[in-house]
Amino acid sequence: MSLKKGDKMEIIRLKINDITPYEKNAKIHTEAQIEQIKKSIQEFGMNDPIAVWGKNNTIVEGHGRLEALKQLGYTEVDCIRLDHLTDEERKAYTLAHNKINMNTGFDIDLLDEELDSIEDIDMSDFGFTEQDIDWDNVEDLSDDSYEEPQHEMWKCPQCGHVDRKEHFKGVRDNE
Secondary structure (H helix, E strand, C coil), X not given: CCCCCCCCCXXXXXXXXXXXXXXXXXXXXXXHHHHHHHHHHHHHXXXXXXXXXXXXXXXXXXXXXXXXXXXXXXXXXXXXXXXXXXXHHHHHHHHHHHHHHHCCCCCHHHHHHHXXXXXXXXXXXXXXXXXXXXXXXXXXXXXXXXXXXCCCEEXXXXXXXXXXXXXXXXXXXXX
């Protein structure tokens, strides 16, 4: 029985080999990000089921998690079925799920406060490093009085973080 919009979601367990990556998945997962996902799973557990659709268990969202789980040697994973979606809705949700997450960045003050309060977990494992964010020079780019910085500034397409180009070293080695 498949869910209909508004029905209660159920978690099912599938063998990893029975899950099919969506061949047109537009979301990029770098090796560095897969490493971060692996560290997150190792630190906190696998807390985010992979969404699958159709008779081939095609991934709707969770490609990075699946790859991380494979590399960690998992053979099964918790999933949710999204069979209540039409093919067009599945495609749209796949894109929307990834894009919506990328549409905003962090409240820098709250992020700084939260990171300062975490003492026993190395948050650099998940991409939070002092080199990535120059906390003393973060500016509100929405201010109309903003003046062009002397450094070339880049905006991360995944999280919206804006920083100097040199702080993105390794992310886009071809630039």
